[in-house]
Amino acid sequence: MKFDLTKLDELLKGAEELELENVDMSVGELELALSAMVSAAKRAEYRDLSFEALLMDFPGRVAEVELGATKANGGTRKNVVRVGGEKTLPFYNFEAQNPYRPVIAYDVFDMKVHLAGPVRKHFEEVLEDPAEWAKLCVKYGADLVTVHLISTDPTLKDTSAREAAKTVEDVLQAVKVPIIIGGSGNPEKDPEVLEKAAEVAEGERCVISSASLNLDYKRVARACMKHGHVVLSWTQLDINDQRTLNKHLLGLGMKKEDLIMDPTTAALGYGLEYSFSIMERIRLAALKGDGDLQMPVSSGTTNAWGAREAWMDAREWGDREKRGPLWEAVTALTLCLAGSDLFMMMSPTAVGLFKDTVESLSRPREVEPLDIGNWISMR
Amino acid sequence: MAKKLGPLDIYRYLPKTNCRECGEKTCMAFASQLIERDVKLEDCPQLMKPDFAEKFHHLKEMLAPGVKEVTIGTGDAIVKIGGEEVIFRHELKYFNQTALALGVHDELEADALLKRVRYVNDFKFKRIGEELTLDLIAIRSVSGDPERFAQCASKVSAETGKPLVLCSYDPKVLEAALKVVGGKRPLIYAATKDTWKEVGKLARKYRCPVVAFADDMSELKSVASALRSMGIEDIVLDPGSNVKNLSSVLGKFVLARRAAILKDDKDLGFPLLGIPAATSAENGLEKTLKEVMIAATMMDKYADLLVLHTQEIWALLPLITLRQNLYTDPRKPVAVDPGLRSIGKPTKSSPVLLTTNFALTYYTVVSDLESAGIACYLLVIDTDGLGVQASIAGGQLDASKVKDAIKRVRLGEKVKHRKIVIPGYSARISGDLELQSGWKALVGPMDSSGIKEFIEKKWSS
Numbered sequence: 001m002k003f004d005l006t007k008l009d010e011l012l013k014g015a016e017e018l019e020l021e022n023v024d025m026s027v028g029e030l031e032l033a034l035s036a037m038v039s040a041a042k043r044a045e046y047r048d049l050s051f052e053a054l055l056m057d058f059p060g061r062v063a064e065v066e067l068g069a070t071k072a073n074g075g076t077r078k079n080v081v082r083v084g085g086e087k088t089l090p091f092y093n094f095e096a097q098n099p100y101r102p103v104i105a106y107d108v109f110d111m112k113v114h115l116a117g118p119v120r121k122h123f124e125e126v127l128e129d130p131a132e133w134a135k136l137c138v139k140y141g142a143d144l145v146t147v148h149l150i151s152t153d154p155t156l157k158d159t160s161a162r163e164a165a166k167t168v169e170d171v172l173q174a175v176k177v178p179i180i181i182g183g184s185g186n187p188e189k190d191p192e193v194l195e196k197a198a199e200v201a202e203g204e205r206c207v208i209s210s211a212s213l214n215l216d217y218k219r220v221a222r223a224c225m226k227h228g229h230v231v232l233s234w235t236q237l238d239i240n241d242q243r244t245l246n247k248h249l250l251g252l253g254m255k256k257e258d259l260i261m262d263p264t265t266a267a268l269g270y271g272l273e274y275s276f277s278i279m280e281r282i283r284l285a286a287l288k289g290d291g292d293l294q295m296p297v298s299s300g301t302t303n304a305w306g307a308r309e310a311w312m313d314a315r316e317w318g319d320r321e322k323r324g325p326l327w328e329a330v331t332a333l334t335l336c337l338a339g340s341d342l343f344m345m346m347s348p349t350a351v352g353l354f355k356d357t358v359e360s361l362s363r364p365r366e367v368e369p370l371d372i373g374n375w376i377s378m379r
Numbered sequence: 380m381a382k383k384l385g386p387l388d389i390y391r392y393l394p395k396t397n398c399r400e401c402g403e404k405t406c407m408a409f410a411s412q413l414i415e416r417d418v419k420l421e422d423c424p425q426l427m428k429p430d431f432a433e434k435f436h437h438l439k440e441m442l443a444p445g446v447k448e449v450t451i452g453t454g455d456a457i458v459k460i461g462g463e464e465v466i467f468r469h470e471l472k473y474f475n476q477t478a479l480a481l482g483v484h485d486e487l488e489a490d491a492l493l494k495r496v497r498y499v500n501d502f503k504f505k506r507i508g509e510e511l512t513l514d515l516i517a518i519r520s521v522s523g524d525p526e527r528f529a530q531c532a533s534k535v536s537a538e539t540g541k542p543l544v545l546c547s548y549d550p551k552v553l554e555a556a557l558k559v560v561g562g563k564r565p566l567i568y569a570a571t572k573d574t575w576k577e578v579g580k581l582a583r584k585y586r587c588p589v590v591a592f593a594d595d596m597s598e599l600k601s602v603a604s605a606l607r608s609m610g611i612e613d614i615v616l617d618p619g620s621n622v623k624n625l626s627s628v629l630g631k632f633v634l635a636r637r638a639a640i641l642k643d644d645k646d647l648g649f650p651l652l653g654i655p656a657a658t659s660a661e662n663g664l665e666k667t668l669k670e671v672m673i674a675a676t677m678m679d680k681y682a683d684l685l686v687l688h689t690q691e692i693w694a695l696l697p698l699i700t701l702r703q704n705l706y707t708d709p710r711k712p713v714a715v716d717p718g719l720r721s722i723g724k725p726t727k728s729s730p731v732l733l734t735t736n737f738a739l740t741y742y743t744v745v746s747d748l749e750s751a752g753i754a755c756y757l758l759v760i761d762t763d764g765l766g767v768q769a770s771i772a773g774g775q776l777d778a779s780k781v782k783d784a785i786k787r788v789r790l791g792e793k794v795k796h797r798k799i800v801i802p803g804y805s806a807r808i809s810g811d812l813e814l815q816s817g818w819k820a821l822v823g824p825m826d827s828s829g830i831k832e833f834i835e836k837k838w839s840s
C-alpha cells in the first residue's frame with residue numbers, strides 16, 4: 001500500500017505527542033499509527049454525548065392463554081396460570097413490559113420410569129404413585145403439573161384409555177394447580193387416550209399434549225373444544241410444519257387463546273441451536289404480526305436429561321449433582337431468552353436456578369445501583 | 380453493515396471482468412460469497428491493483444461488520460472478538476465466539492496463581508471434533524500497588540501464551556504492568572469518564588486494545604467516543620455487569636448491539652464485555668451456580684468476552700457447550716466426510732459398525748469406541764449431516780444407501796465376515812439392508828455408549 005510520506009509533517013503538526021519507541025512496523029501498521037496521530041491532532045476530547053436507544057414497536061402480540069379453571073369458571077383449580085401476551089422479546093423491559101413470567105410445569109409419569117440420579121433422588125418415594133408425585137411437585141414450587149400417560153403405549157403396559165383417565169382424575173384430586181395431560185407419543189393410541197382424558201377433566205381447562213401432524217389431531221382438537229381445554233400443537237423443529245399445524249387447528253375453529261405450541265426442544269449440546277433459532281424466529285414472526293404463530297411457546301426442557309453430559313457419572317466432567325441441574329437450567333434459560341413461555345422440567349435444583357435468574361431478569365431497570373466497579377478488588 | 384446488502388450493491392464496485400482468478404465463475408458470484416463472508420476482498424487479485432484502490436476501500440467500508448473485530452494478544456496466541464454483523468444468528472451466523480477469560484489477582488499466593496494459570500493453559504475439552512478452550516487470563520489489581528501488579532503480570536506472562544486482560548481503574552497501576560507485558564498486546568481494562576485520557580495514551584503507546592467502561596449508556600458512548608478522538612479504534616465496551624440486576628445488563632447489551640448493527644453507531648460498534656466473575660462477592664456453591672446462569676444469559680445475548688471466576692469443570696462444561704451451539708453455522712449442519720474409518724488396528728475379523736456423518740453423532744460414536752478400546756471399522760454414511768434418528772425419519776439413511784457405501788469402500792475386501800452392526804434407532808432398515816446387500820445386520824443398542832457391552836456379548840466373527 002502506498003502512503004504519501006510528504007504529508008507526514010503536515011499531519012503530525014499539532015499532534016499532542018509522538019511516541020515511536022521500538023519502531024518496528026509494517027507499512028500498514030505505520031499507516032494505522034499515523035492515522036491515529038492524525039486524529040489525535042484533531043484534538044482528543046471528551047464530549048457528553050447522549051445515547052438514544054433504538055426501540056422497536058412491534059405491531060403483533062402473542063395471544064394470552066389461560067390455563068386451569070377455578071370454581072368461578074366451572075373448574076376446581078385454586079388458581080389459574082396465564083402465559084403469553086408478549087409485546088416484545090423476553091425481558092426487553094426497556095421497551096415494553098411483557099405481562100407474565102415464564103411458568104414451570106413439573107413432569108409426572110403414570111408408571112415407574114428411569115430417571116437420572118440427580119433427579120431421581122428428589123422423587124424416589126413417589127415414583128409409583130402419580131398423585132403423590134404431583135403433590136410433591138407442588139411442594140417444589142410447580143406452577144403446573146404434567147401427567148404423562150406413557151403406560152398407555154402398546155409396547156409398554158398398554159393401559160386402557162379408561163384406566164388412564166382415572167389417573168388423571170387422581171391427579172386432579174391431589175393437586176389444585178392447573179394440569180397438563182400428555183399421551184405416550186404413540187400416534188395410533190394417543191387420540192383415544194387424550195379424548196377420554198379430556199372428557200373426565202371437563203371444565204378444568206387443562207393443556208392436552210399433544211396434537212401433531214402424525215396423528216389424528218382433529219380428534220384431539222375436537223375433544224378439547226368440546227370439554228374446554230387448551231391444545232398443545234407439537235411439531236419437530238420445523239417452523240413451516242408449526243405454521244401448518246396451527247393453521248389447521250385454527251381452521252377447525254380453535255382460537256389462538258386455546259393454543260400453545262411446542263416446536264421441540266433439542267437440549268444443550270444436542271441441537272440446542274436448532275430450537276433456539278426456531279423459537280426466536282417464531283417469536284419474531286409473532287411480534288411482526290404472523291397470526292399463525294402468535295401462540296405462547298412450550299419447551300420440553302426435560303430433554304436436557306437425555307444429554308450424557310447431564311446424567312453420566314464421569315469423573316472428568318465434575319460432580320453430576322451440579323452439572324446435571326445446570327444442564328437443564330441453562331437449556332431452559334437459553335430457550336426462555338429465545339421466546340419460550342412454559343417449561344416442562346424435572347429437577348428442583350434446576351427450577352430454582354432458572355427462577356432465580358428469571359427474577360433478576362424481571363427487575364425494574366432502576367434498581368439500587370451496585371458498586372459495579374468493586375469486582376476488580378474483590379478477594 | 381448498517382443496511383442489508385445485496386450482491387448487486389457489491390457488484391457495482393467489482394472489476395466486472397469475470398476473469399475467475401478468485402475461483403468464482405463470475406464477479407456476481409464473488410459478490411454473493413462476499414456477503415456470506417465465505418471469501419475476502421483480498422481474494423480478487425484485480426481488486427488489489429492500484430487502479431482499484433478507491434473501490435477497494437469503498438467496498439471494505441461497505442462490508443465492515445457493524446461490530447468491529449478486535450484482536451487481543453500477538454503471534455499465534457491471539458483471540459479475536461466481535462466482527463458480528465447480525466442481531467439474530469438465523470439472519471446469517473455469529474462469527475467470533477465469546478472468548479472466556481479466567482480471573483486471577485495480584486494477592487494470590489504464588490502457588491495458587493500458577494495453578495490457575497496452568498489450569499487455563501491446559502484446559503482442553505474435545506467435543507464434536509472441536510477443541511474447546513479457555514482463551515485469556517484476566518489479572519485484577521486487588522492490592523492497588525503498581526509494583527505488585529506488574530510483578531504479578533510478569534509472572535503470569537512468563538507462564539502462559541494466552542493473551543491477558545489487565546484490570547485496574549488506576550492508570551499508574553496499568554502502566555506498571557504494561558511496561559513489562561505491553562508488548563504482548565493485552566486488553567487494557569478500563570478507561571472511564573475520569574481516566575480516558577491517561578488510559579487512552581497507554582493504549583496508544585503500547586498499541587493495545589482498551590475497554591471503555593461506564594454504567595450508563597450515554598457515558599459509555601462518550602468514553603468510547605473520547606477514545607476514538609485519540610485515534611483509538613480497538614475498543615471493547617463494558618456497559619456494567621450489575622449481576623444483581625440482569626434486566627439492566629441485558630437491556631444495555633441489546634441496545635448496544637442494536638446501535639452497532641441497526642444504527643451504524645460508530646461509538647458503539649465494538650465487542651461487548653461481561654463480567655460474571657462479579658458474583659465473587661458471594662460465597663461458595665450458590666455463587667458458582669449463579670455465575671454460570673449469568674454467564675449463559677450474557678452469552679445468549681451478545682457478550683463477546685466474559686471474565687469468569689469459577690474453574691469448576693461442571694460449571695464450565697455447560698458454558699463451553701452453549702458457546703459451541705450458538706456459534707455453529709445455521710446454514711449447514713456440521714458434517715464429517717463419509718467413508719470407512721479404522722478405529723484402533725482392525726483385522727479381517729474385526730467388527731464393522733455403521734453410523735451417519737452428522738458431526739455430533741460421528742464423534743460421539745468414535746469417542747465411545749475409542750474409550751471402549753474396540754478395534755473395528757466404522758462405516759460413515761452420507762446422510763447430509765443428519766443424525767441417526769433424524770435421517771431415519773427423513774429417509775436420508777436407508778438400505779440402498781448403505782449397500783452402495785459398502786460397495787464403494789470395498790468392505791468385502793477389508794473383512795472376511797459379512798456382518799455389520801447398525802444403530803438401534805435404525806432397526807427398521809435391517810431387513811431391507813440384509814436383502815439388498817447380503818450382509819447380516821446386527822441391531823445394536825440405542826445409545827452408542829452401550830456398544831462395548833454389545834460387542835462383548837454379541838459379536839463373534
Ligand code: B12
Nearest residue numbers: 237238266271734740765766767768769772773802823827
Ligand atoms: C436436532 C434434531 C433435528 C435437526 C437435525 C440435526 C441433525 N443434524 O441431525 C433437524 C432440525 C434438522 C431435525 C429434523 C427432523 N427431525 Co429431528 N430431532 C433432532 C433432535 C432434537 C436431536 C437429534 C440429535 O442430534 N441427537 C443426537 C445424536 C448424537 O443422536 P444419534 O444420531 O441418534 O446418535 C445416537 C444413537 O443413534 C447412537 N448411535 C449412533 N451411531 C451409532 C452406531 C452404532 C453401531 C450404534 C450401536 C449406535 C449408534 O448413539 C448416538 C449417541 O447417543 C431429536 C430429538 C432428541 N432429543 O433426540 C429429533 C428427532 C430425531 N427428530 C425427529 C424427526 C421426526 C425429524 C423430522 C422428520 C421432522 C420434520 N419436521 O421434518 C426432520 C427430519 C429431517 C430430515 N431427515 O430430512 C424425531 C425422530 C422420530 C423417529 N424416531 O422417527 C426425533 C426423535 C424427535 C421426536 N421425538 O420425534 N431434527
Ligand code: SF4
Nearest residue numbers: 397398399401406423
Ligand atoms: S477475480 Fe475479481 S474480477 Fe475476476 S471474477 Fe473474481 S471478482 Fe471478478
